[in-house]
Amino acid sequence: MRTRPNPLTPHEVARLRGLRPAGPSPLPSTEPVRVQRRVSDTGVVIVARQVVALGRVHAGKTVSIDVTDTDLTIACDDGPRTVRRTNQLPIRNLKADRPRKVAADG
Numbered sequence: 001m002r003t004r005p006n007p008l009t010p011h012e013v014a015r016l017r018g019l020r021p022a023g024p025s026p027l028p029s030t031e032p033v034r035v036q037r038r039v040s041d042t043g044v045v046i047v048a049r050q051v052v053a054l055g056r057v058h059a060g061k062t063v064s065i066d067v068t069d070t071d072l073t074i075a076c077d078d079g080p081r082t083v084r085r086t087n088q089l090p091i092r093n094l095k096a097d098r099p100r101k102v103a104a105d106g
Contacts, residue, residue: 032066032073036095039063046096047072048089054081067091 006013013019037045043056047065050072054063058076066073072083 032068033091033094035065035067035091035093036062037065045074048085048087048091050086052083
């Protein structure tokens with residue numbers, strides 16, 4: 001696929017009905033992004049390619065993480081933990097590493 005030039009002349013564009021200028025682009029949300037991660041067997045979660053060690057006591061649990069521009073706030077059983085963000089990569093998955101159900105042989 002390729003883009004094609006506009007077949008209308010500027011005079012024809014000005015005569016279109018209901019034509020209005022584009023509005024401002026939407027602003028990014030100021031609220032933190034909430035993601036869910038399943039803690040690995042070694043007690044580690046990965047958010048935006050940043051590895052955060054929570055400890056083996058949290059292995060296998062699902063935690064909620066609030067991601068801002070500067071911090072990761074992890075809601076654990078023993079209280080929230082705040083970790084400084086080391087990069088500015090975007091969040092790609094909101095729910096990653098969820099447990100998979102194994103089909104029963106029958």
